[in-house]
Amino acid sequence: MxxxxxxxxxxxxxxxxxxxxxxxxxxxxxxxxxxxxxxxxxxxxxxxxxxxxxxxxxxxxxxxxxxxxxxxxxxxxxxxxxxxxxxxxRPGIISMDDGCWGIDEMGEPEDALQNEQTIRQLEKALDRLPPHEQAVVSMFYYDNMSLADIAFVTGSNTSTVGSQLSRIRKKLYRMIKKAEV
Missing domain, CATH: 1.10.1740.10 (RNA polymerase sigma factor, region 2, helix turn helix motif)
Known part of the structure; x- marks a missing residue:
């Protein structure tokens, strides 16, 4: 190639x-x-x-x-x-399909319903992220890009991208937990 x-x-x-x-x-x-x-x-x-x-x-x-x-x-x-x-x-939105986050549907209807709710909560939380953070999450999880490639694309360094992903994951977790209350 x-x-x-x-x-x-x-x-x-x-x-x-x-x-x-x-x-x-x-x-x-x-x-x-x-x-x-x-x-x-x-x-x-x-x-x-x-x-x-x-x-x-x-x-x-x-x-x-x-x-x-x-x-x-x-x-x-x-x-x-x-x-x-x-x-x-206007603010951007990432539209993720169910399969890209690796959440498998379980055999039980209750589990499938819970997974569907979790996916919806995650999508809503992603929608509220700034476009830059949405793009970083998308490149890492959806495109399977390495931290080095994401760093090049965003003009950052690798450790910064790793830190951003960590902060974004924590932010998403807090947003989802807050929505459950």
Whole structure:
């Protein structure tokens, strides 16, 4: 894949249409999923998606393989464009489906109901987080990104991201416990 990526980058620098199509086909779905978790409205997410790839194509000369992988570089652009859009419009919301948090339904109806309630409480708590915190949670738990990749995307260092995740988890726990009272 690395050789393909190097060839892709060279072709993108030379404005090859086939390279642009391959870029969208290969990286587009992951980039769009990241955007959509921050920018909820489909039409707005599509607008940001286009902006991300225009910015990436214009800035391809600035890509530095020693700083990050190409996918991480694209996600960094998507992250910043999404946050800038949300800051200009309205607070963002992460829409998580039931399976992404690893909560398995139990065989008993009471357990399934409890899991469903827990998921709803978690989603409500996530909705109340600032967009930046929503994005960090999404990248770590949903995209399975490493702390180092999240640090690159957010412009932080790895220990800061680890601390942020710890604080966010505690904040979510407090929000859920407060809602149960």
């Amino acid at each position: 690395e050789q393909v990526t190097e060839n892709l980058i060279r072709d993108l620098q030379h404005h090859q249409p086939a390279a642009c199509q391959w870029l969208l086909k290969t990286y587009g779905p992951a980039v769009y999923r990241m955007i959509q978790r921050i920018v909820v409205c489909r039409e707005d997410a599509e607008e940001v998606y286009q902006d991300v790839f225009v910015k990436a194509l214009r800035g391809i000369e600035g890509f530095n393989r020693s700083q990050s992988s190409f996918a991480t570089w694209l996600k960094s652009i998507a992250y910043h464009e999404s946050l800038n859009f949300v800051r200009g419009k």
